[in-house]
Amino acid sequence: MASSTVNAAHASRPDRPARPNLVFQQLRGARSPAEFAALVRRAAREIGERVSCDARYIGRVEAGEIRCPNYAYERVFLHMFPGRTLVDLGFTPRSAVRGRAARPPAAESGGGVEPYDTQDPQDPQDPYDTHHHDHEESDVLRRAFMTGSGATVAAASLAPLGLAPAASAAAIPHARRTVRRAGAGEASALEEAVRRIRLLDDRHGADGLYRRAAAPLRAAYALLDAGATRQVTADRLHAGAGELAISVGWLAHDSGRFEDARSHYAEALATARVTGDEALEAHAFCNMAFLARDAGRPREAVRAAQAAQRAARPLGSPRLMSLLALREAGGWAGLADRFGCEQALGRAQALFERGPSDADPEWMSFYGEAELAGLEAQCWSALGDWDRAARQARRAARLQDPHFTRNTALYTAELADDLARGGRPDEAAAAGLTVLGLLDQVQSSRIQTMLAGTARVLLPHRRASGVAEFLERHASAPRMA
Template sequence: MASSTVTSSQPDRPPRPNLAFRQLRGRRSPAEFAAQVRRAAREIGERVSCDARYVGRVEAGEIRCPNYAYERVFLHMFPGRTLADLGFAPRSSVRGRAARPAGDASSAAGTHPVPAAGGTGAAVEPEDPYDTHQNHEESDVLRRAFMTGGGATVAAALGPFALTTDTAAGPADRPYRRAGSSEATALEEAVRRIRLLDDRHGADGLYRRAAAPLRAAYTLLDAGATRQTTVDRLHSGAGELAISVGWLAHDSGRFDDARSHYAEALATARMIADPALEAHAFCNTAFLARDAGRPREAVRAAQAAQRVGRALGSARLMSLLALREAGGWAGLADRTGCEQALARAQALYERGRSDADPEWMSFYGQAELEGLEAQCWSMLGDWPRAARHARRAAQLQDPHFTRNIALYTAELADDLARGGLPDEAAQAGIRVLGLLDQVQSSRVHSILAGTARVLLPHRRASGVSEFLERHASLPRTV
């Protein structure tokens, strides 16, 4: 692969294997051990997306110190032991904010430098893509990537796969070496990083740049791979990446682009007979159809997703798919169909989590269930009930999901405004405006614009004038 203009991400020395952690795994397979980690996390109320690849990265020394959520889980699993006993490096030597000069001898083995935003060549410990919790030592790279839109910074935030895209997306007649497991792993991490960025900051600042890794993924597929297992991982990763990029297009109002990406993912899923990917593609297609004003298609796509997803054994997945169906029925003004689907979604949700839950569903908790139900009641014109669920959604949302907090609060403001409570609507709208320095989402802006139009006749109500003035001063979104 031709060298990139970006500073190499290779460490000066290879990672040092974590033999202590490998010994603790014992005779269990990496997948079995990962399932045990997820169960332990649930016991203490944590949410981690541990899988066999994560276990492999720890044992290989690529993850020198776990994030705080994993630390709590590991110490719960092995009481009386410290992180050092588990083979990890001290956090102070790994996760600090301060940049180290590239090649500094004090940089411990296994650190993968990432170019600093200012282009100085400094290196920082990479953000762990498995971290689903707020981390107070988190690098500022993610925030800068979204709020400045700088290409180099976005590449740094997307991780190693983004660094390959300049070479992978070259002319069609350029020969390209066959992909191996390292490319498949980088692709999977790019998907996780895109989801992490979207969770925190919304879609608008990332969509166009995220298309480059997607082109690179399909270039890798065209080049082929040496092993069938790698081919399968590349196809699955490319399909998930197509869904992620489709969602970024969807959330930023580019519905035609989103439809194309979701169709691409669906075709990939069917080509490799991957029911999990197919259910995911149908799930997002249903959501898009609802938002695009095609409610009957939303119902059909959600029902297709349920037919495929039933065999996967995840009650939480089936709960989300029932909510997608409920949204379609609401769009058709079918209150009975909507209520039946909502009841099914709630009953399935109450069955709890399981090891079969897809990794991409980390966003789906009680807050999301409340938020999606609020949207159904809003479409049916039941503003008080919609506001009640939207308020619950905003209150319950994990702080990690900044974009969703902004979305639920914007929906609350709109429901209150349309329900005849302009003062409460203005207060909620002002809270959303305070989040827009962290979130770039056309969906949120569109909801706020609608709320402002509804509140215009109520300027004299408490707080309404302030909300309208602050909303009017927002920079226009493209």
């Protein structure tokens, strides 16, 4: 369906140039696309504009895919190159691109819009909206594969998070000289994408990342479609695509998009099953267990956690088995099965105490004493044991590395809720105020939902110390869209 739509659109626009923007390439000179993008962003700040220029955008301009920039970019480019017009910079006149007379710049908002010529500059949609650019993305990839550059363009498509090597984006205009299949460079770019997403999530939360991560995920599976030069590279690509699907699934999960998360986790599980990758299968089941618990399906959470343990057993990682036992404990707690929960918690603690090993998966870097305590707190909370839950949540917040703001906020929000429900409103309000102070650095629907629950519990206790202040600040805090 997308193919016919895109082809029809192209047929109606025979004036689309078939050659790259050589003028823009010359203006970039010896700078890399990433270096030139940094100059564009700096120039934008000089005149008060807001643009999200990166190496991928520069590559698309030079490839001729962006025939005419939006008005925000027009102002930036004309500021960078005084006395020149857009045509002087190698672009097509706006009237020819839009099929109507150009409107004055004052009529456009421009600043928050992705500067691709397929988007109306008055449309303020998120530039990484997965539905908005479906036709454009598929068309770019389709043309890339036709010219034998699928792997290169797919790797460059990791750029919305700044994750692709600049060389990949720069190579787009020279597509006919690139290899047809993915190599070690593309596999490395994909693996780095996964690491970067996890780091950004740990520090800032999921909401601001989820939509931006969709394009890299599509690019990852485009790399699989392109094939690989060697089997070892193919294995890395499959593992990387599966891990990226899990990471994007987690971003959906943490931002409250449970059905999206379920789909991404299932995609990762399918990838694991196709390649016989036990480590990826264990990771997918691990996250599926966590999602099932949060979605109110505790029995499914238990089954998924047990399946994860079966897949992980041959891997020889006690820390991984410890985390999976905690996932099972969360399911038992949701079923109000205290005995099953305590048994699983005991296994988790014993396995954790065996210490780290070389077999521990890279993605488990988050799992330390703080996470162990935080997940145990969630179990006691689900069982209604507020004192134990608060004790473990406080310990988790104290042990957490302060650089990972999102987890600090999460554990402190858990503490606030446990204290509120345990009849300690003044302490709950103090913890809640701490979390509110972190929300300018963290975007997580999970944390906001927890705070909203705490606020409801504290409403009857306005006269307790700090409660009124917490409720007022919570009511005035901005909410996620």
